[in-house]
Amino acid sequence: MILISACLTGTKCRYDGGGFAQYPELTTLVEKGEAIPVCPEELGGLPTPRPPAELVGGDGAAVLRGEARIVREDGTDVTEAFLEGARAAARIAEQHGVERAILKARSPSCGCSTVYDGTFTGCVIPGQGVTAALLSAMGLHVTDETTIP
Numbered sequence: 020m021i022l023i024s025a026c027l028t029g030t031k032c033r034y035d036g037g038g039f040a041q042y043p044e045l046t047t048l049v050e051k052g053e054a055i056p057v058c059p060e061e062l063g064g065l066p067t068p069r070p071p072a073e074l075v076g077g078d079g080a081a082v083l084r085g086e087a088r089i090v091r092e093d094g095t096d097v098t099e100a101f102l103e104g105a106r107a108a109a110r111i112a113e114q115h116g117v118e119r120a121i122l123k124a125r126s127p128s129c130g131c132s133t134v135y136d137g138t139f140t141g142c143v144i145p146g147q148g149v150t151a152a153l154l155s156a157m158g159l160h161v162t163d164e165t166t167i168p
């Protein structure tokens with residue numbers, strides 16, 4: 020079983036209220052019952068649309084250790100909502116025997132190799148989002164949509 024960022028299946032759950040329709044192969048996996056779509060940010064109680072948020076002080080692994088935060092551009096701390104969403108996604112993964120995840124690149128939740136750097140200028144740093152970091156710590160293989168041919 021595969022966990023997939025819901026926005027990659029066209030679900031309109033991105034921070035800006037959008038979704039991505041250009042990955043029909045991911046939607047097909049869900050339709051065939053081979054994948055489960057999740058939006059950790061919605062699972063954490065955040066609305067759609069919502070103000071953008073970025074990691075400050077480190078990546079998702081640092082958030083899990085309590086060494087970094089996730090904040091909106093106006094400074095509002097939304098770390099707890101992101102952590103709750105990550106834990107909810109992890110519970111879903113455990114309940115369904117998920118072995119790998121295909122997540123949204125650069126997201127503060129789902130980024131697998133880079134995330135936005137907290138300056139809200141479009142710059143990225145190496146690291147994972149909080150959900151990707153938690154799933155990786157559980158032993159899941161996490162990748163993002165940039166690996167889809």
